[in-house]
Amino acid sequence: xxxxxxxxxxxxxxxxxxxxxxxxxxxxxxxxxxxxxxxxxxxxxxxxxxxxxxxxxxxxxxxxxxxxxxxxxxxxxxxxxxxxxxxxxxxxxxxxxxxxxxxxxxxxxxxxxxxxxxxxxxxxxxxxxxxxxxxxxxxxxxxxxxxxxxxxxxxxxxxxxxxxxxxxxxxxxxxxxxxxxxxxxxxxxxxxxxxxxxxxxxxxxxxxxxxxxxxxxxxxxxxxxxxxxxxxxxxxxxxxxxxxxxxxxxxxxxxxxxxxxxxxxxxxxxxxxxxxxxxxxxxxxxxxxxxxxxxxxxxxxxxx
Numbered sequence: 001x002x003x004x005x006x007x008x009x010x011x012x013x014x015x016x017x018x019x020x021x022x023x024x025x026x027x028x029x030x031x032x033x034x035x036x037x038x039x040x041x042x043x044x045x046x047x048x049x050x051x052x053x054x055x056x057x058x059x060x061x062x063x064x065x066x067x068x069x070x071x072x073x074x075x076x077x078x079x080x081x082x083x084x085x086x087x088x089x090x091x092x093x094x095x096x097x098x099x100x101x102x103x104x105x106x107x108x109x110x111x112x113x114x115x116x117x118x119x120x121x122x123x124x125x126x127x128x129x130x131x132x133x134x135x136x137x138x139x140x141x142x143x144x145x146x147x148x149x150x151x152x153x154x155x156x157x158x159x160x161x162x163x164x165x166x167x168x169x170x171x172x173x174x175x176x177x178x179x180x181x182x183x184x185x186x187x188x189x190x191x192x193x194x195x196x197x198x199x200x201x202x203x204x205x206x207x208x209x210x211x212x213x214x215x216x217x218x219x220x221x222x223x224x225x226x227x228x229x230x231x232x233x234x235x236x237x238x239x240x241x242x243x244x245x246x247x248x249x250x251x252x253x254x255x256x257x258x259x260x261x262x263x264x265x266x267x268x269x270x271x272x273x274x275x276x277x278x279x280x281x282x283x284x285x286x287x288x289x290x291x292x293x294x295x296x297x298x299x300x301x302x303x304x
Contacts, residue, residue: 002062003027003300004151004203004232005248006241009066011036013045018052026241027232028062033078034069034096042074046081053086064127066094070103079107083114083124092125092150097158099134104145111148123148127205130193131155132162139193143200152197153234154190156207184224194229203231212237222247255298258291265291 008026010017012033021029031052037045049065065086067078079093095107104126111124126148130139136159143152159165165185190206197204206225209218212235222233222244233244250258260278265288268276276283298304 001150001203003248003297004062004205006244007064007205007232007234008238008241009036009208009234009236011045012049012065013037013041015048015052018048019056020238022056022058022061024238024241025245026061026235026238027245028064028091029058030064030066030094030234032066033074033082034066042068043077046074046078050082050085053089058089062091063089064092064094064125065090066096066129069097070095070106071097076110079110080114083111084118087111087114087118087120087124088122090124092127092148094127094129094153096129096155097131097135098128098142099132100138101141101145104128104142104149108146108148125150127151127153129153129155131158133159134162135159136189136192139196140199143196143202149200149202151203151205151231152193153205154186154193154207156186159186159189187228190225190230191228198229204229206230206233208234208236209240210236212239215239215243218243219247249301250294250298250303252303254294255303258294258298259304261288261291262295 004027006026007028007030008021008024009030009032010021012031018031031049033042033045033049053063065078065082067082068074070076070079082090083093093107093111095103098104107126111126114120115124126146127150128142130136130142130152131154135142139152143149194204206222209221211217218240225233226247232248235241235244257278261276261283264276264278264283267273276288295304
């Protein structure tokens with residue numbers, strides 16, 4: 001799958017931001033119909049997003065659309081109209097607040113019918129946002145609910161509300177955590193989501209960092225979630241893209257080491273040797289798989 005290091009959320013009703021988003025450095029541009037759009041502008045935002053998708057060349061971007069949750073009066077119309085109006089352009093639909101597999105099954109069946117009716121040559125993916133205690137409890141089943149699933153995404157603010165966690169910042173998106181809790185307060189839910197995603201062979205994406213002026217805090221947050229196995233992170237402002245891309249891009253020394261591991265593995269297979277040693281250390285097959293994943297990402301990014 002194409003890299004999803006940085007995922008920029010762009011309000012669907014603000015057309016002037018869309019042209020800039022096409023040219024930004026984010027791997028993914030997500031045109032948003034949910035939280036960033038006022039209720040009285042939901043329908044206009046939907047029409048604007050469809051227009052934007054046709055007005056610009058998105059061939060160099062991964063482009064997604066976040067619909068409203070399927071338990072609202074807007075969600076099903078978002079899914080229907082966006083998929084019918086621009087299904088050949090978008091890579092995936094982002095479904096917020098996925099609590100059970102029924103949300104995925106509904107969207108999957110809808111998209112099946114739309115793809116047949118519109119004779120689409122490509123398959124529209126699904127990105128499922130895990131934003132509640134119920135959703136996290138069902139994350140493993142959600143990740144396996146459809147072949148369309150590309151990513152699981154952690155929704156930190158709504159998850160905090162669902163478990164009654166204390167609010168420590170205005171945005172509720174990760175900053176100032178050290179003032180309240182010693183360590184990483186979201187280590188368990190994020191690790192559980194990552195495990196569920198990777199067990200199903202899909203990507204795991206971290207929530208945005210709320211204070212877009214705090215580059216150091218963003219970097220710290222991204223480094224921790226990258227270490228836990230996340231493949232990328234949402235951004236709420238273009239100023240966050242470069243830091244996120246840097247953190248989730250393999251360093252040159254890591255690429256070199258991964259190549260050594262793969263070369264040693266190839267030699268061991270060719271000679272029938274079971275043991276693999278790199279730089280004086282024994283390497284097992286789990287490390288080989290990690291090296292393969294890193295090199296695959298590096299190739300996608302043009303680093304190899």
